[in-house]
Amino acid sequence: MHTFKKNNPAGSGSWISFVILAILWFFLTEANLSSWLVGLPCILAAVVAYRRTRLSSGFSIRxxxxxxxxxxxxxxxxxxxxxxxxxxxxxxxxxxxxxxxxxxxxxxxxxxxxxxxxxxxxxxxxxxxxxxxxxxxxxxxxxxxxxxxxxxxxxxxxxxxxxxxxxxxx
Amino acid sequence: MAILGWLFIAAGVVFFLMGTIALLRFPDLFTRLHALTKADNLGLGMIAAGLALQAGSALLALKFLLIWVLVMLASASVSHLIARTARHSQNLREHKS
Structure with missing residues (x-):
């Protein structure tokens, strides 16, 4: 269950998903600064959930x-x-x-x-x-x-x- | 732009209405999920597109389209989960009887 760290030692996938989710939040809240109080914990929770549930190596779209x-x-x-x-x-x-x-x-x-x-x-x-x-x-x-x-x-x-x-x- | 936006919104409302009628008239859980995932998503997409046309700023327009994509993602996964659970419990009942 916890082999995902070995497959991806740099954790770059986490960073990419963090950045993508942050951009989504940015658009959804129309760049409202105080909304990050809610947004940041949600994004971190989502990245953790993503890391734990991810199936086999990811493909990326063209x-x-x-x-x-x-x-x-x-x-x-x-x-x-x-x-x-x-x-x-x-x-x-x-x-x-x-x-x-x-x-x-x-x-x-x-x-x-x-x-x-x-x-x-x-x-x-x-x-x-x-x-x-x-x-x-x-x-x-x-x-x-x-x-x-x-x-x-x-x-x-x-x-x-x-x-x-x-x-x-x- | 404003008129085109209103046309999209009106069409979206029609699809929401038809989706709700389908929800009431379709016979079982699975066919009703079809009504929700298809008619309502299209309705929301059209309302989002209509609002985006009237938004006046690219950021706001992008936000409406983003909301559509996110809701579509959620409704596809949720309807899949409901269908799967319903199917499994149906199988269980058949095994018992």
Missing amino acids: LKRLPAFSAWFLWHSLKGGIDVAWRAAKPRVRLDPGFIDYPLTLPPGQARTFLVNVVSLLPGTLSADVEGNVLVLHTLDITVDTHAEIDDAERRVTSLYGIDRSVTDA
Whole structure:
């Protein structure tokens, strides 16, 4: 459990997360100085929590690929929202819900966690559980080919994180 | 800018309303989580974008967008936790009966 110190003797990951969280706080509070009284302890607690729960070695995203990914994500969020709104607006709610197993090719870690969260925001799908390397999805309509959509999402997350597909497939 | 901002906010309110209607009309816990994670996030995103357009300062605009991203992160993780817990307790009940 406590091997993380050996993997990262300089603790640079902690510093980076500290700086990122501090910047977030800075924007959220509109640079209000007295807010740091609350912010600083929260940030320190978050960094400690992050250090203790972090899974395997972290990947970092390719910033160059972030705009394309964001555009794709926004478009699908819009479709997902409209899908739910449309189903709710119909005189009779038409749903054919059920669970689907999706075998993940991404290794455990940041990228996988990110994918699991992204899937919940895609149209019609919700990440219910991860059992080993299988993602258990809940879908609003099991007659739709969800598999292809999640495959596409996984490919995009893989590319965003700059992970070599051939390594993850092995 | 101001008019465009109001349009975004109005659209956001509509999505919040539809999300709430979906929450009431959808049949079970899992389908209701779909309503929360999708319609409400989109609604909040549109309200945040609308407010950002009217903010008048880049710092404030960035703050609204940041709030959206953070809430989205929280709602995706929370709905995942609720779904997982519900699924596990359902499995337990089936094993007992």
